[in-house]
Amino acid sequence: MQTTWNQQLVKKENKSVVFNLIMNHSPISRADIAQKCGLNKGTVSSLVAELLEEQLIYESGPGESSGGRRPVMLLFNQGAGYSVGIDLGVNYILGVLTDLHGNIVITKNEKYINVSFEDTLNRVKSVISSLIDAVPPSPYGIVGIGIGAPGVVNKEGDILLAPNLGWKNVSLTAELENMFNVPVIVENEANAGAYGEKKFGIGQPFDDLIYVSAGIGIGTGIIINGELYKGINGYSGEFGHMTIDKNGMQCRCGNKGCWELYASEQSLLSKANEMNLGITNDVNLGEILLLAQSEEQAAIQLLEEVGKNLGLGIINIIHAFNPQQIIIGNRLAAARQWIEPQVRDIIGRFTLPFHQTDIKIDFSDLSLPSSALGVAAFSTENFLKSKLQMQ
Incomplete structure (x- = not known):
């Protein structure tokens, strides 16, 4: 039977539901997933098989039995990939490398003087490169880069005005994507900080x-x-x-x-x-x-x-x-x-x-780099969304 567009859409939605349950409630069994989301066990098993193949989740040892055979538990593979988050300050560049759950692997903080857009861009590239060099072995490697910039940023990620940097109508996205060959998200640093505090702080x-x-x-x-x-x-x-x-x-x-x-x-x-x-x-x-x-x-x-x-x-x-x-x-x-x-x-x-x-x-907790974590989370979520929407 030919799969219709509506069936594809429903499958994608169901896959997202199953994945989010595993990500937020690890460890969890297939039976518990079915009970929580209302899908039948066959559908859950099929979607779990896809997620296992994509290495976004993994199986662990059996959990506690509720009367029958002990269930195999499923966990989110937070080490399947890594994101880079950059908080671009006026006088500092703070970078973090995080796993897919937002746990910080390494932090790099560099003071600098903003001489020109080109010089600042080169410094940002250097910080990103040093973070990428620290990426542990993983199925997907670096899945995205997020930049938090102090200025007015449009929905396309262009920095329209950053008065304290002296920038007007500049774009970091294309140059960084060409260099690192991964998606780049540029966001206002305060928006990133708010999201970082909401999600992690x-x-x-x-x-x-x-x-x-x-x-x-x-x-x-x-x-x-x-x-x-x-x-x-x-x-x-x-x-x-x-x-x-x-x-x-x-x-x-x-x-x-x-x-x-x-x-x-x-x-x-x-x-x-x-x-x-x-x-x-x-x-x-x-x-x-x-x-x-x-x-x-x-x-x-x-x-x-x-x-x-x-x-x-x-x-x-x-x-x-x-x-x-x-x-x-x-x-x-x-x-x-x-x-x-x-x-x-x-x-x-x-x-x-x-x-x-x-x-x-x-x-804010001074030990929490909220803006860098926020833009790293944007990149992670963008990657996971794209993976879950693939057929």
Whole structure:
């Protein structure tokens, strides 16, 4: 009998259901899969056979018996392939190599100065190459590369504007795909950070959260009903460029008085450069944090001012979205000791009372590279989706 288009579609959907059950409930038996998804045992066995052949799952020793023969257990083969995730900062490149479950195999963090697009691209290529060199033997090897970029990224992955990098209308996708011969996904780094926190970090228990990426600039990633919200063209979350002072300083984006001019790492460094903090080398966040830890009041006041300004912008986000959780991440999360009290004070004083109910203010775990993990997860999911849709 000829297989119809509808039958093919149903089979693909059923295969995805079976695979997701194995991935999320390993170890699990064929009988338990059939019971959970409502498919008959013959259909489940046929789909499992395909997944075994594709090496996306594997069999382990027998599980506990419920009265008959002990069942063979099925597990997700998280080592079947690996993804690369790159968090492209303004002054750093952070890369991770993950298995298909998001477990980090190796991390590479490199500081750099953005001299030109070409130089930065070459540095990104170098980091990716070093991560690929560390890939363990596997059936599929590298299945994809994800890049989180600090700017406006369209749905095609083009970076339309990255003001803090000085980039306009650039594309990383084609060049990286040609070099590494795997699919490349480019996403806004704050969106990637939000997804990373939701999938692997402190955002896991919440379905409505806003991730505030506070680095050289400020970006926000929005999770609504458990899904990343990107807007009609993919440009959502550019709260760093909302105006909080219409007569304020000129921003690199062309606007005036943008939030990130008052509440970012760059604003902190600019003000520190205007003061005599006793730093002999170039002023950097690490040096300011060391001074604050030594109870240098000027450094503490700078950090507290940034915290207050960060809180002022977050008020608008809370009033707009009424989220369950706000997560403050990226490099300024390292200054939590001095920033958090100011953020909470400002939110407590100026947010409408009923918007303060049931909201959590959290800071990213500094050991979790959420943006890099987020884009690696995008690449992994893209690979798995393509495999499950193949016939």
